[in-house]
């Protein structure tokens with residue numbers, strides 16, 4: 001077992017996922033050392049070791065600081081001077097000031113923060129809710145990274161010159177960070193999340209000015225190119241491509257004395273927002289930088305709603321609450337007005353006029369807001385939904401499927417997919433995810449299984465009816481598909497397949513390069529580009545020559561990497577995400593993102609589906625929050641998502657490495673959650689000693705499945721708690737809320753809102769509970785220990801087998817003998833609307849056992865969805881097997897949708913099924 005990390009032991013730079021977090025951590029260390037040094041000097045103790053430690057840590061930190069505007073050269077020089085002069089008091093004061101200012105972000109608007117001689121306690125940052133903070137809101141702040149060939153001795157002057165261009169009327173404030181090389185340009189982009197624009201002056205050198213292995217490691221993580229691989233004269237454009245690849249949201253500008261006219265129209269220039277000739281355009285550059293930020297800051301719907309709220313509008317339509325008049329004048333509900341504040345009511349309207357737009361038929365600012373969302377998420381189109389991803393999924397399913405179409409779908413998909421099939425009459429072909437029986441949960445569906453399903457349909461001659469592959473990415477528990485690989489191989493079998501990726505939990509993933517590679521939209525863009533490349537044609541030709549015609553009976557195809565025909569392949573990808581689950585949207589705010597090269601084929605049906613499921617009174621605030629959430633992610637998504645990952649990694653390290661906590665609790669590692677056969681990389685856990693970050697990134701590129709580190713399965717069965725019990729305990733005793741549980745685990749997730757204090761809280765609670773258990777076991781004697789061991793065994797070892805989808809009853813199958821298992825779920829669902837067609841049999845009854853043995857078959861009349869785990873263990877028309885009954889009987893959760901213990905299982909009567917067998921309808 002690994003040793004607990006000492007809180008005061010700085011991790012090596014390469015151990016950090018996020019370089020920005022590494023840096024903050026070092027300032028915290030430096031602050032603690034500074035205090036110790038000052039106190040040693042004050043009490044006349046020997047201070048040489050502390051002085052040496054301070055000097056060493058600051059020397060390590062200094063190169064990182066060259067990528068940030070704050071504290072900047074002046075403050076850093078003052079700190080270095082204090083070290084040089086052995087002035088512990090000045091050092092401690094300065095470092096405290098810088099460290100606190102970095103934490104609160106006060107440097108963004110407080111000029112005293114930048115001055116070594118002025119006091120600022122750094123605490124005045126934007127840490128309070130804006131309505132509790134006095135004064136105007138500050139202008140948003142950002143940094144511009146300038147990559148320049150000029151000598152560093154000229155940088156101060158150049159910075160001052162650019163700074164002079166700033167004017168009071170500018171909407172944003174920025175500072176400049178200069179670097180002098182290709183490598184430092186890449187590192188600046190990786191390290192500094194404040195950077196929003198990169199200005200590249202042609203002619204800079206290649207190597208970094210810092211020769212540190214830690215920095216090199218970060219470069220290599222970003223798929224660094226070596227100098228030797230660069231085409232002559234292509235340094236600036238290659239740098240731009242790398243930066244754009246890493247952080248696509250950034251604005252890039254090139255200043256060059258090359259022939260800008262011909263360059264501007266070339267492929268190479270694509271990453272640049274603008275190209276300027278030489279240096280005589282500084283004012284234009286300044287304005288272009290601000291304009292670029294403004295385009296991301298722009299929230300057409302939200303901004304308009306704010307303006308609308310300020311107008312004196314007389315309302316003669318529904319929604320009495322709009323403008324607040326029914327609330328503010330009320331004798332009885334004024335507290336509602338007080339609680340929510342005036343603006344909520346002023347910004348309410350049921351109108352779509354007056355500058356507001358209609359979600360159902362957007363032509364104005366909702367349309368614009370959706371276009372901006374499409375840009376931000378790398379999609380061709382985006383649609384807002386105000387009733388959660390439950391609705392988005394139904395819209396997509398109905399938009400792309402018609403009755404009789406076959407959908408290859410993970411049975412563990414959220415219930416909205418299954419209801420979507422009922423509504424449209426599409427036939428689900430259920431494919432199984434690999435089970436994680438030990439935690440009573442499922443993983444994700446292996447690619448082999450999906451390919452087998454497609455090949456089965458091909459063998460049976462109805463591949464043409466297979467319309468969609470529908471999967472959850474990432475799953476509730478964090479299993480992430482290799483989206484590119486899955487789509488590539490499926491498209492090799494059917495080149496016009498549509499993919500629906502339910503990324504309810506994964507919307508944030510677009511905004512950092514680690515997660516992005518496994519998103520639906522990231523993969524769609526990558527594949528679209530790949531199939532356009534001439535090199536791909538060669539790759540395909542070689543494959544086609546080797547594989548020949550794809551024979552669906554050829555089992556070897558399951559293990560062969562299949563390639564689609566570039567002349568036939570179409571990229572048709574739909575992604576739904578619960579913006580409210582991982583970004584700053586109000587509850588129910590969701591988006592549908594589309595990359596469909598044949599969207600024109602479904603545009604009409606998609607619109608119908610949108611109309612079917614969208615309220616004619618969509619909530620204005622939800623729409624506005626989607627607009628704002630997009631703004632936030634485009635401007636600070638990189639910072640926030642990188643931090644969320646780093647927090648998750650801290651939590652993982654602390655819990656699994658803590659000598660006491662890890663006796664009772666464990667956070668499931670990638671190796672625990674993903675069987676070795678799907679982890680070709682062999683990576684078992686994040687970070688050393690298990691793996692380097694580069695190895696993890698390679699695993700994320702190539703492995704069949706990866707585990708999202710921000711989704712932490714905390715196994716509590718070892719402490720004698722079942723998931724539901726532990727969730728309740730955390731909420732009741734410690735005010736800690738979590739979402740999902742399994743038989744012996746809870747799911748903890750870190751999000752863009754979490755802080756180090758949250759992590760500390762959870763660790764403290766786990767430590768306290770572990771102490772309590774130790775104490776109880778020590779005090780309670782043998783009987784207590786035996787009872788505890790028995791409880792742990794029942795939770796951790798005596799786990800029920802997870803039931804697979806059995807099959808649809810023959811009454812709901814076109815060809816009951818076929819290997820493919822799709823069935824008509826809609827008629828089964830609606831048969832149950834007539835009570836005369838149904839019967840109820842108690843779960844514990846002997847009748848169930850007798851019928852399982854001798855028939856007639858038990859056929860479910862409806863969906864039965866236990867929470868947890870939340871997937872349907874029975875769907876309408878499904879034959880119920882002994883495994884399903886055993887699982888149901890062992891299930892100890894209270895909430896089972898579609899099952900009422902007092903009535904028993906709702907079944908379709910055998911006579912009804914027999915009668916139906918003769919009628920072949922429903923397509």
Ligand SMILES: Cc1ncc(COP(=O)(O)O)c(C=O)c1O
Nearest residue numbers: 387388389390414472502504578
């Ligand atoms: C995978 C998945 N898809 C869709 C949904 C539904 O999302 P929403 O709550 O936004 O309706 C959920 C909800 O938990 C989910 O887990």
